[in-house]
Amino acid sequence: MALLDIKNLHANVAGNKILKGINLTINPGEVHAIMGPNGSGKSTLANVLAGNEIYEKTQGKIQFDGADLDDLAAHERARAGLFLAFQYPVEIAGISNMYFLKAAVNAVREHRGEEQLDAMDFLDLIEDKKQVVKIRDDLLGRAVNSGFSGGEKKRNEIFQMAMLEPKLGILDETDSGLDIDALRIVSDGVNALRTPDRSFLVITHYQRLLDYIVPDFVHVMVSGEIVKSGGKELALELENDGYASWAGEEGV
Amino acid sequence: MKIKDEKSFDELTDKEYKYGFVTDIETDTLPPGLNEGIVREISRRKEEPEWLTEWRVKAYHHWTTLTPPEWAKVEFPPIDYQALSYYSAPKQKIDAPQSLDDIDPELLETYKKLGIPLGEQEVLAGVATVAVDAVFDSVSVATTFKNNLEDVGIIFGSFSDAVKEHPELVKKYLGTVVPYKDNYYATLNSAVFSDGSFCYIPKGVRCPMELSTYFRINAANTGQFERTLLIADEGAYVSYLEGCTAPQRDENQLHAAVVELIAHKDAQIKYSTVQNWYPGNKEGKGGIYNFVTKRGHCRGDNSKISWTQVETGSAITWKYPSCILKGDNSVGEFYSVAVTNNMQQADTGTKMVHVGKNTRSTIISKGISAGKAQNTYRGMVKVVETAENARNYSQCDSMLIGDRCGAHTFPYIDINNPTAQVEHEATTTKIGEDQIFYCNQRGLDTEEAISLIVNGFCKEVFKELPMEFAVEAQKLLGISLEGSVG
Numbered sequence: 237m238a239l240l241d242i243k244n245l246h247a248n249v250a251g252n253k254i255l256k257g258i259n260l261t262i263n264p265g266e267v268h269a270i271m272g273p274n275g276s277g278k279s280t281l282a283n284v285l286a287g288n289e290i291y292e293k294t295q296g297k298i299q300f301d302g303a304d305l306d307d308l309a310a311h312e313r314a315r316a317g318l319f320l321a322f323q324y325p326v327e328i329a330g331i332s333n334m335y336f337l338k339a340a341v342n343a344v345r346e347h348r349g350e351e352q353l354d355a356m357d358f359l360d361l362i363e364d365k366k367q368v369v370k371i372r373d374d375l376l377g378r379a380v381n382s383g384f385s386g387g388e389k390k391r392n393e394i395f396q397m398a399m400l401e402p403k404l405g406i407l408d409e410t411d412s413g414l415d416i417d418a419l420r421i422v423s424d425g426v427n428a429l430r431t432p433d434r435s436f437l438v439i440t441h442y443q444r445l446l447d448y449i450v451p452d453f454v455h456v457m458v459s460g461e462i463v464k465s466g467g468k469e470l471a472l473e474l475e476n477d478g479y480a481s482w483a484g485e486e487g488v
Numbered sequence: 489m490k491i492k493d494e495k496s497f498d499e500l501t502d503k504e505y506k507y508g509f510v511t512d513i514e515t516d517t518l519p520p521g522l523n524e525g526i527v528r529e530i531s532r533r534k535e536e537p538e539w540l541t542e543w544r545v546k547a548y549h550h551w552t553t554l555t556p557p558e559w560a561k562v563e564f565p566p567i568d569y570q571a572l573s574y575y576s577a578p579k580q581k582i583d584a585p586q587s588l589d590d591i592d593p594e595l596l597e598t599y600k601k602l603g604i605p606l607g608e609q610e611v612l613a614g615v616a617t618v619a620v621d622a623v624f625d626s627v628s629v630a631t632t633f634k635n636n637l638e639d640v641g642i643i644f645g646s647f648s649d650a651v652k653e654h655p656e657l658v659k660k661y662l663g664t665v666v667p668y669k670d671n672y673y674a675t676l677n678s679a680v681f682s683d684g685s686f687c688y689i690p691k692g693v694r695c696p697m698e699l700s701t702y703f704r705i706n707a708a709n710t711g712q713f714e715r716t717l718l719i720a721d722e723g724a725y726v727s728y729l730e731g732c733t734a735p736q737r738d739e740n741q742l743h744a745a746v747v748e749l750i751a752h753k754d755a756q757i758k759y760s761t762v763q764n765w766y767p768g769n770k771e772g773k774g775g776i777y778n779f780v781t782k783r784g785h786c787r788g789d790n791s792k793i794s795w796t797q798v799e800t801g802s803a804i805t806w807k808y809p810s811c812i813l814k815g816d817n818s819v820g821e822f823y824s825v826a827v828t829n830n831m832q833q834a835d836t837g838t839k840m841v842h843v844g845k846n847t848r849s850t851i852i853s854k855g856i857s858a859g860k861a862q863n864t865y866r867g868m869v870k871v872v873e874t875a876e877n878a879r880n881y882s883q884c885d886s887m888l889i890g891d892r893c894g895a896h897t898f899p900y901i902d903i904n905n906p907t908a909q910v911e912h913e914a915t916t917t918k919i920g921e922d923q924i925f926y927c928n929q930r931g932l933d934t935e936e937a938i939s940l941i942v943n944g945f946c947k948e949v950f951k952e953l954p955m956e957f958a959v960e961a962q963k964l965l966g967i968s969l970e971g972s973v974g
């Protein structure tokens with residue numbers, strides 16, 4: 237059974253039609269990449285999947301791990317294993333990253349019928365997972381994303397993903413803002429999280445990321461539609477030719 | 489797309505004030521109106537000595553020359569002081585209750601509903617760490633553990649009893665921190681106060697349990713004017729808690745209390761308040777006007793007074809618990825969380841007056857504003873000529889939840905000694921739908937998210953509260969802010 241199955245998805249933002257009939261199926265263990273010009277609707281898709289209420293789903297059906305996403309509020313989707321690494325992670329003052337993560341991990345564990353982690357177990361988990369993306373200790377003690385550099389925020393997103401162990405990780409331009417070394421470290425981290433069951437949807441503008449996180453499928457999104465799908469070689473084609481061949485439609 | 493959320497925002501905001509019930513009880517109430525005769529009548533009913541009657545009358549005459557203060561950032565229609573009743577006492581079978589059996593069962597039931605145990609068996613069955621003086625409308629109705637405290641020489645009970653049993657102490661200290669001429673509301677209180685709590689901790693005694701006053705306004709169209717007087721003699725220590733609730737009524741009710749604290753040499757007073765008066769409904773109808781004067785006097789060297797307040801209730805809060813640091817090396821602290829939601833207004837803060845040498849003060853203020861509420865921090869740090877090496881650290885943080893509310897900070901500094909060191913920090917944080925969605929995406933529902941963020945924001949203040957109170961305060965904050973995003 238597919239992990240994620242999107243059928244004819246239409247969505248509006250602020251009254252504008254942004255997604256216009258998306259179809260996409262992701263099986264367990266697969267890595268899919270979505271590329272496409274600015275404003276084509278990639279983040280919109282990610283937000284609709286995550287249940288952000290600013291984005292209004294107007295048509296279509298989304299199945300996630302056997303459930304209809306319409307039935308789940310944002311926090312329930314997260315607990316069910318859908319994780320979004322944000323393109324622009326927000327800052328939350330006053331609450332430390334660690335404390336925040338402990339609440340999040342325990343919320344997810346409760347949903348899975350697992351026991352709550354006490355402070356000691358939680359620290360062990362942190363020690364274990366912080367290797368994944370080599371996150372600095374001081375970032376864990378600071379308020380969530382507060383005053384983090386652009387790259388530190390992105391790394392923190394992947395660290396959170398490692399802690400929460402989702403079924404599907406949606407990475408919205410995680411590579412933008414990362415320096416060359418950080419890009420490699422974070423990509424290695426994502427690869428380390430790949431399992432036969434865990435799937436990824438990687439949104440990016442750059443083929444370079446896909447050299448590190450090698451996708452099984454690449455999709456091109458233009459003006460709210462997937463206009464072409466293929467294997468990893470499609471990303472290389474785009475790198476050379478750009479989106480010019482689809483430019484006719486809306487003057488991209 | 490309509491996402492099935494646990495509870496709609498509106499549903500949450502409409503959540504009822506939990507303590508809004510009215511107790512049906514026979515009362516002895518003076519007719520509305522205020523004049524010298526009423527003031528004398530209050531004093532007569534309370535069988536007060538003449539000096540106190542005259543003190544009240546002086547206060548009353550002074551009050552008639554005053555006009556209400558207008559400098560605070562709060563708005564409300566003028567109060568008709570002649571329409572209020574200044575005395576309401578529950579009628580009891582026997583004049584002064586000798587034991588709990590003499591107290592009207594309706595009253596006991598009320599306190600039970602409020603979670604305040606007045607039956608000593610109940611207290612003893614649990615963890616008996618708090619002695620309670622319960623003030624119902626204007627009158628103190630019960631004090632628990634009085635005897636245990638007397639064993640170590642502590643006097644704790646209603647103000648009226650203290651006037652009868654320890655008039656010399658009351659006379660010596662009353663009005664020495666907040667004089668009857670102090671300000672409009674304090675002056676009014678001096679004229680008409682009906683009861684409150686009195687506490688004296690003798691030399692060298694460390695009070696073995698938390699002392700607590702629990703205030704409850706029940707009657708309609710009455711003002712509540714209690715007075716608390718707390719004295720810690722040389723080397724004494726006391727931790728004092730104050731809680732308050734009121735029924736849900738459409739009219740605004742006035743609460744103008746005065747609290748005076750005196751710390752002698754080497755004494756320490758920790759005074760904590762969790763204020764949860766009825767805040768009015770979502771449209772701003774009803775609610776308590778909480779206009780309170782609280783001041784502590786660090787009279788002796790090395791004395792210390794800490795104010796901790798969690799203010800979640802009241803339609804309007806106007807209060808500035810302050811410290812006068814007269815003794816050398818004395819310390820004043822103010823830790824505050826003030827939450828305003830819907831149409832609530834709060835103008836609160838502190839005044840630290842450094843007089844003695846090497847005096848230190850700390851101010852930590854956390855203002856949280858949601859809905860259409862307005863939250864103001866107003867603070868003054870004053871260092872007089874004599875205060876060599878005074879130190880102050882102030883930190884004022886504001887949090888805005890949603891984008892229709894306001895936060896304002898007015899820190900005044902008045903330094904008259906060049907050796908003073910005064911530091912002030914301020915921040916403003918916004919919590920919007922983006923932050924909430926981010927939390928949702930990590931598996932936290934909206935209530936958990938707000939409570940996590942807000943409790944994180946307030947933790948420096950909560951850690952100053954006694955344990956049981958801290959838990960209560962966290963819950964209260966959650967309730968006060970439910971439905972504040974969206």
Ligand SMILES: Nc1ncnc2c1ncn2[C@@H]1O[C@H](COP(=O)(O)OP(=O)(O)OP(=O)(O)O)[C@@H](O)[C@H]1O
Binds near residue numbers: 254272278279281
């Ligand atoms: N909250 C919003 N309010 C108004 N318009 C929005 C909002 N969010 C997205 N849009 C609009 O929807 C369209 C799609 O935006 P989206 O963020 O999905 O693009 P994207 O493909 O992720 O672009 P990029 O590559 O630049 O990240 C854009 O035209 C954008 O301006």
Ligand SMILES: [Mg+2]
Binds near residue numbers: 278279280323408409
């Ligand atoms: Mg985007």
